[in-house]
Amino acid sequence: MWKEDLTICQLMVIFWLLTFFTPPVTSVKHIYIETYGCQMNVADSEVVMGIMHNRGYRITKQISQADVILVNTCSVRENAEQRIFGRLGHFRRYKRQNPGVVIGMLGCMAERLRSKLMEEESIVDVVVGPDEYRKLPGLVESAANGTKGIAVKLSRVENYDDIIPLRTDGISAWISVMRGCDKFCTFCIVPFTRGRERSRSVTNIVGEVEELSTRGFKEVALLGQNVNSYHDGEYDFADLLANIAGVNQSIRVRFTTSHPQGMSDKLLGTIARYNNICNHIHLPVQSGSDRILELMNRTYTSEHYRNLVKKIKSTIRNVSLSTDIIAGFPTETEDDHRMTLDLLEEIRYNGAFMFKYSPRENTPAFKMGDSIPDEVKVRRLNEIIELQQRISRENNQTLIGHTMEVLVEGESKKSKENWTGRTDTNKVVVFPKENSEVGDYVWVKISSATSATLFGEVVNAAGERLSSAAERAAVVFPDSVQTILDQADG
Ligand code: SAH
Ligand code: SF4
Ligand code: F3S
Secondary structure, eight states: OGGGGOOHHHHHHHHHHHHHHSOOOOOOOEEEEEEOSSHHHHHHHHHHHHHHHHTTOEEOSOGGGOSEEEEEEOOSSHHHHHHHHHHHHHHHHHHHHOTTOEEEEEHHHHHHHTHHHHHHOTTOOEEEOTTOGGGHHHHHHHHHTTOOEEEOOOOSSOOOTTOOOOOOSOSEEEEEOEEOOOOOOTTOOHHHHHOSOEEOOHHHHHHHHHHHHHTTOOEEEEEOTTGGGOEETTEEHHHHHHHHHTTOTTSEEEEEOOOSTTOOHHHHHHHHHOTTBOSEEEOOOBOSOHHHHHHTTOSOOHHHHHHHHHHHHHHSTTOEEEEEEEEOOTTOOHHHHHHHHHHHHHHOOSEEEEEEOOOOTTSGGGGGOOOSOHHHHHHHHHHHHHHHHHHHHHHHHTTTTOEEEEEEEEEOSSOTTEEEEEOTTOOEEEEEOTTOOTTOEEEEEEEEEOSSEEEEEEEOTTSOBOOSHHHHHHHHSGGGHHHHHHHHHO
16 A cells, blocks of 8 residues: 555645645635615525535524625615615624624625725625626635735626525526616616626526426516616527516516517517516606606607507406606606606506605706705605695505406415415505415405505405315415315315
């Protein structure tokens, strides 16, 4: 044996070499991450966790265990940034007690404020923009050794297509299918913080959905600032949707956000054709006034939008629409505001995100001046909110007595006895748990409604209240009704 031929001296040399080249045994480092802003940021945080996990970091939900604190930030409106600055105050106290902890700012605010963030906030060690997350492990390691770092270059190609996001098991997954935005609406900071549009490959996205399917996920939401601009070579967004819908019939496919420019007939036809593509389109209009739409550079008129909505409603049965509205854009008159209210009244959206205009430095609208006084903006916003709440309530009340298919998502916040879930039209439904489980599709008969929530009880598809366990099982697994009834009978 060769070992027996070694001298003591040789053994000592080997021992020395081994101790020199083996890295010291360090305890595993933990990362705590907080995410602000849109769903794309939620998906990005999963990419970040994937990258850091591959480098040996572990994720913690307890800030007290964290060696690294990451804040994935949003810049879309002033108050989004103010909230994050407020949160930094909390982290400052934490860092005082734990000086070794590394604090990193990621996302849109990191991109917008860059080194200013580090200069003004002494606790920030690392600043990384949305296209530079691959550099994060190196920057965090340097920061742990005392060298602060920044990486904020935007890319025309980075789409993290090869990174497997770190997701906890569940039933719904966000999937970014494209990044960036080329629309340059004059009020919007996103093109400056996220860069130009680029899409991931159909093959990799479909592969991700297949993997989620084997893990038991029941819903995927495809994300992009402007999903209908998606393209991978000859494939457009309709092709992507069709491919994903084909992976597993029991996986619902959602998508957001659609821009009113570029909702092709092919796309509408695809949504209508596949049962598991949800009948819900989030279609931000922003304003009902053509003059304001032009100043916003939205590239459509209110007439184009109205015609599109007509086409959507005639192509997709029972479609539900939601929107985004901005109140108090520069120079908005009472007449412009009235046109927005009229449009809401006419289209009768099922929901809306409604915002007060917030000037963002370096956007074209910033140069138009913030001409509408705050109290006028607030009053207009309140009028919009009040009107939309009434419309949402009225829409929901027409559903009383209807039976709707609901994907069970989790426990209701208000009662442990109830589940909460959503219809494919994206309506929230709360109902007693009975025998159903998270991830089941159940039929719920609606008995009451508010502007935000439907309430009901589990029934069979014909609308009758369940009486036996076998019937309940049949509803829970609609694809295998006969098998389950057979088993129950046996
Ligand atoms: N890409 C999507 C949404 C992006 S941001 C789209 O095109 O619709 C989400 C919403 O925030 C926008 O639709 C808009 O209503 C709102 N928003 C963006 N910038 C804003 C600003 N400066 N002030 C107020 N609201 C803003
Ligand atoms: Fe912003 Fe307009 Fe792009 Fe939406 S489409 S992200 S509002 S620039
Ligand atoms: Fe905010 Fe950036 Fe999303 S600005 S809304 S986190 S794209």
